[in-house]
Amino acid sequence: MPSYKLTYFPVQALGEPIRFLLSYGNVEFVDERFNEEDWPKIKPTTPYGQVPVLEVDGKKIAQSTAISRYLAKQYGLAGKNDWESLEIDATVDTIHDVRAKIAAYSYEKNETAKQEKLKIAKEVVPDYLKRLDDQVQKNGGYFVGGALTWADLTFVAILDYLNYMMKENIIEKYENLKQLKQKVEEVPAIKSWIEKRPSTDH
Incomplete structure (x- = not known):
């Protein structure tokens, strides 16, 4: 089972579709929420200088829609054809x-x-x-x-x-x-x- 960690601001917004999907998939995930003032430190560690970022077994990926589509495919929510x-x-x-x-x-x-x-x-x-x-x-x-x-x-x-x-x-x-x-x-x-x-x- 892969390990998942989501890094985002302490709000729902664009992180929430990913959190819904991980919850739907019944997988444990680390829901890391950082404060606004820590963003300048975190930004350089992200793939494109933006969040949400999902880490899957330590590999980082960004772009909330792409992440959601990937998870949807894993959990049978991406359509029948x-x-x-x-x-x-x-x-x-x-x-x-x-x-x-x-x-x-x-x-x-x-x-x-x-x-x-x-x-x-x-x-x-x-x-x-x-x-x-x-x-x-x-x-x-x-x-x-x-x-x-x-x-x-x-x-x-x-x-x-x-x-x-x-x-x-x-x-x-x-x-x-x-x-x-x-x-x-x-x-x-x-x-x-x-x-x-x-x-x-x-």
Whole structure:
């Protein structure tokens, strides 16, 4: 059994999809969370100067989506065939497009630019969410293939982060996405992870 260590900031954000997947796979993993002030020391030790970083038997790898896809393949969450894998990838990329639009607003320091980016987020994000909601409805309550995949885990895992940045519950009006969230959070391995993880707001 490989040994896993995840290194990330002390928040959910981009680390959480990986933590969901490792929990789903029922593997022990070291959940290393460092403080902001230690980042300059840690940064040079990472492959691309960014986190999350997953160590698998001491080998370091970065890029949260690539790590998630790798783990999903190990745990049977990457689709039943190449086409489903492609649909999952497209869905995950779309979820990260939503994140990018919200983050552009959230991290903007200039007040004028911030308002402009908020306006864009408020126009674009509901359109994405409506399409994702329809997708879940068409696919038997999941994003792809009528079954749980890493697209579902990714969405639910970063939802707190999206809500935190947007300062609202972004799925409030989307019944299918709300049901999906509930379903993912009720998967026993995910449920027990949520119960024991450190408490953070995003």
